[in-house]
Amino acid sequence: MKAICFPGRYCQGKGLLRQIGKWVAGCGKKPLVLWEPFLKDALGATVSASFQEQGIAFRDALFKGETTRAAAQALVATIKAEGCGVMVGMGGGKAIDTAKAAAALSGARCVIVPTIASNDAPTSACTVWYNDAGEYEGFDMWRFNPDLILVDTEVIARAPVRFLVAGMGDALATWPEANAAYGRRAVSTAGGTQTVTALAMARLCFDTILQHGVEAKEAVVRGAVTPAVEKVVEANILLSGVGWESGGLATAHAIANSLPAIHETHGLMHGEKVAFGLMTQLCIEQDWPVDEVYRVVDFLNAVGLPTTFAAMKMQDVSKERLLEFARSVSGEGSFVHNHAFPVTPENIVDAMVAADSLGQRRMKRGCP
Ligand SMILES: [Zn+2]
Structure with missing residues (x-):
């Protein structure tokens, strides 16, 4: 169904x-x-x-x-x-x-x-x-x-721009997660497998954020409401909302929802944690074209969402603690098991380390 x-x-x-x-x-x-x-x-x-x-x-x-x-x-x-x-x-x-x-x-x-x-x-x-x-x-x-x-x-x-930007982090992960869950026909919280409608809304959410996110942020910094702001707000609230609930979740939210276990990240907002969760998911995925991965990372860097351990205040977290965290992320029923391939705690640690390196390298390039 x-x-x-x-x-x-x-x-x-x-x-x-x-x-x-x-x-x-x-x-x-x-x-x-x-x-x-x-x-x-x-x-x-x-x-x-x-x-x-x-x-x-x-x-x-x-x-x-x-x-x-x-x-x-x-x-x-x-x-x-x-x-x-x-x-x-x-x-x-x-x-x-x-x-x-x-x-x-x-x-x-x-x-x-x-x-x-x-x-x-x-x-x-x-x-x-x-x-x-x-x-x-x-x-x-x-x-x-x-x-x-x-x-x-x-x-x-009128609200501080950090809220809108965090919402973009939450929204940007919607399609990568729904797409992963669809690959396995994982049942979403709506109670069934994915409709093409939910997948299309999730993809539209992704494209809208990538196209208009930077402009929307700049406008809100100045307290202005522009067409870009209208589009991003709709993506953050409506497309992202229907997209996750009826599309399904995967590694990005599994990481974000478990991060309270790492006390260093306490000051971060949900969408900021999802952004780093998305980085991790991109480094666990097996079929994403590298250009598409770079496009997402460059966008996250451009709007100031966390793409590195340093931005997550996790630079001093040891490999042992990361592994312990990864074990808690990958328990039975976790969203990490919505991928079409098996995900182990070791995969998660490697992906987090790779994500940190990827975020740093793209930042150094000054992209964009
Ligand atoms: Zn969320």
Whole structure:
């Protein structure tokens, strides 16, 4: 069986937040908005005015910073007590994941308003759980994806550029991973093997990032919203989101998701870890033309995503620790086994070492 899943509707544009009332009104009554205090300060007036225009009284809850089961249950209690019909999750990946869980557990409709484009959480049906200390506690796949994704590119462009660039790292790996998983017909989290639609979206994601990523970064550094920014935001959020969920993952995410075991990398964002995971995957792949590999590495270097151990703060990690890490990456059920060929811990260490060398050499060439 093949399977693909989508969000119900995706809307993106400059200044779209000013229309949030109209869009949320179409989803249900009495919205409950989850946001962090700093976002409430920055965007609260715009959101309130838009809801007021539609004659909607909304409730809100402050996000405390971690996607815990307790935080989701507290929202479910509010939704039930207040009779809210729509859960609106606003902010980054963790607030979004919490809102998705609360909607799924309560039966409310779900609207997601990402304020950064650093990862592909917004469109997926997935919640990654943490405890109060921020330690990983597993994940849930809900029965449905969010009903509506509302992306205001003006808000995204105002956030620090590092978020958009990290999102490009996460997005760029989508096609190499989906393509690897397809080679083995690995079942994706959508629940089936890959549709040609998912593969085409993943490939479009890859091409869009490579073509427009540098221009988009330069524009956002200056706070500008250009066609390149619009395309990259769509790739980071929509194409990457559907692409990973319905295309499948491989070595790039297996590495990124296991990197918390190497404490030196703690300050890095998910998409930055995926970028080095992608470097590693390119050095494990057996059939990629070298020109294509160089194109990806040069792009990562051009936008400032990590391609070396030094950039990953891993230059002092011994070979023994790398091997121990590689063993944890390649356990049973790991995404590294989605490749068409066997991947061993030794392969992973060699690929990481080769990736570091490749990143350094291409950087020295000054490419581009
Ligand atoms: Zn990711």
